[in-house]
Amino acid sequence: MHELSIVYSVVAAVEERAREMGATKVTAVSLRIGALAGVVPDALRFSYDVGTAGTLLEGSALSIEERPVVIHCARCDRDVTIEGIQRFRCPTCDTPSADIRQGREMELVSFEVESAP
Amino acid sequence: MTTRIVEVRRGILKKNDEMAAALRGRFEAAGVLVVSLVSSPGAGKTEFLQKTLLALRAQGLRVAALVGDLETDNDARRLAEAGVPVKQILTHGRCHLEAEWIGDHLADWPLDALDILFIENIGNLVCPASYDLGEAVRVVMLSVTEGEDKPLKYPTIFNGSDLAIITKMDLAAAVEFDRAAAHAAIASVRPGMPVLECSAKRGTGMAEWLAWLTARQAGQRQPATPA
Numbered sequence: 001m002h003e004l005s006i007v008y009s010v011v012a013a014v015e016e017r018a019r020e021m022g023a024t025k026v027t028a029v030s031l032r033i034g035a036l037a038g039v040v041p042d043a044l045r046f047s048y049d050v051g052t053a054g055t056l057l058e059g060s061a062l063s064i065e066e067r068p069v070v071i072h073c074a075r076c077d078r079d080v081t082i083e084g085i086q087r088f089r090c091p092t093c094d095t096p097s098a099d100i101r102q103g104r105e106m107e108l109v110s111f112e113v114e115s116a117p
Numbered sequence: 118m119t120t121r122i123v124e125v126r127r128g129i130l131k132k133n134d135e136m137a138a139a140l141r142g143r144f145e146a147a148g149v150l151v152v153s154l155v156s157s158p159g160a161g162k163t164e165f166l167q168k169t170l171l172a173l174r175a176q177g178l179r180v181a182a183l184v185g186d187l188e189t190d191n192d193a194r195r196l197a198e199a200g201v202p203v204k205q206i207l208t209h210g211r212c213h214l215e216a217e218w219i220g221d222h223l224a225d226w227p228l229d230a231l232d233i234l235f236i237e238n239i240g241n242l243v244c245p246a247s248y249d250l251g252e253a254v255r256v257v258m259l260s261v262t263e264g265e266d267k268p269l270k271y272p273t274i275f276n277g278s279d280l281a282i283i284t285k286m287d288l289a290a291a292v293e294f295d296r297a298a299a300h301a302a303i304a305s306v307r308p309g310m311p312v313l314e315c316s317a318k319r320g321t322g323m324a325e326w327l328a329w330l331t332a333r334q335a336g337q338r339q340p341a342t343p344a
Contacts, residue, residue: 002212002244009129017123027120031129038246038273085272087305096308100276106129106247114118 003043006106007051014111015056023113028061030110034103035069035085060111069103133248136216140223140251147228150334151236153250155274156258157267158240161284163192165258165317166237170199172327173233178334182235183222185214192237202226213244216251233334242271254279254333261289265298272306280311282326287316 010029018026033041041064048062070079073090079101080090089096128134144151156162166182173180181202184193193205204222206214219236228234236252238245257278259267262285268275275281281303289296296314303312313329315322 002247005211005213005244006129006247009132013125013127013129013131017125021121021123023121036273036276038243038277085276085306086269088276088308089305096304098276098308098310104277108125108127108129110122110124110126112120112122114120116118 003039004047004051006039006044007047010108011052011055011057013108018056018111018113021113021115023056023115025114026057026060026111027114028063028112029057029108030063030065032065032067032105032107032109034067034105036100036103037106039106041066065109067102067105070101071097072099072101073097074099130247130249133216136220137249137251140216140220141253143228144234144251144253145337147231148337149228149231150233150254150330150337151250151252152233152330152333153236153238153245153252153255154258155238155242155245155255155278156240156260156284157242157263160240160258160260160263161317162237162240162258163195165282165284165315166235167196167199168317168320168323169235169326169330170196170201172323173330174199174201176327176331178232178331179230180233180235181226181231182237183219184237185218185239187211187239196237208239212239212241213248214238214250215248219250233330242267242274246274246277253337256280256282258282258284259299259303260285261294261299262292265295266302268299268302268306275303275306275310278307278310280313280329281307283312283314285316285318286314286321287319 033039052058068081070081073080075093075095154162170180182196183204185206186192190205193203196203206218206222255278257275313322313326
């Protein structure tokens with residue numbers, strides 16, 4: 001389980017930006033997690049309250065956009081979304097592909113702050 | 118109070134990724150091939166690496182190893198018996214290595230005096246998948262005693278590797294290891310990845326592994342082809 005480490009990385013990135021802006025509180029954080037990022041979204045949600053306690057992010061709402069894996073099928077010559085991460089084959093023609101076009105991302109997309117007017 | 122939405126769009130592990138990219142640049146400039154090894158606990162990484170270090174040293178290659186462990190320096194001491202430079206990275210309970218610690222432990226090692234540097238990650242098939250260490254190749258190991266479907270259970274790390282090694286082949290018959298099923302599982306999660314079958318104890322398959330490594334190392338040494 002390294003999801004708590006990931007939460008700490010999120011806290012560090014958000015706090016740095018939020019402080020620069022003079023924000024006093026972060027109310028929401030939005031992440032994008034690919035199916036091949038090696039992070040379990042439920043475990044992230046579970047770790048979030050612990051990892052953000054005592055920081056500007058304490059009490060903030062976490063939203064995670066989960067992204068499926070997209071591979072490039074050489075035979076169909078197009079990008080195709082696969083279901084899950086156990087079978088890297090084109091769902092149309094069954095050709096295997098190791099050419100990953102989406103699904104490894106682990107991104108901080110945005111956050112919402114409150115600041116004095 | 119006013120509320121604002123701040124767009125960021127950056128990698129959560131940007132700091133690690135940047136450090137890994139800087140390390141990769143240093144490794145390439147020094148002409149050292151960096152190979153990381155990942156597996157479950159007990160898959161035989163240390164025994165395999167010890168035999169590998171001995172064999173490469175016998176071939177006249179300059180090799181060294183960084184070994185990650187949660188606690189104890191037992192593995193580093195075992196590896197040091199091969200007579201090559203070895204350093205232990207203790208994570209004190211953390212489940213993976215990060216690029217920063219690799220950089221810290223290499224600070225006083227002259228990289229250009231090395232041909233191949235091995236990084237033995239923590240025995241864990243989950244967490245190391247997310248952390249780039251600046252390695253040129255990641256080798257994932259699976260022992261015959263673990264079950265042929267392990268790649269399907271841990272697809273992320275298998276998908277993010279460059280070579281799979283099936284270890285402890287000397288026990289294959291005793292545990293009724295199904296080779297075809299293991300190869301199929303690996304191919305399903307990482308089409309096209311080369312797979313080697315080895316026994317560090319008996320020495321089988323080690324020649325192929327050493328040939329694979331030295332071919333990669335020679336490629337690394339090659340200066341970039343002028344355009």
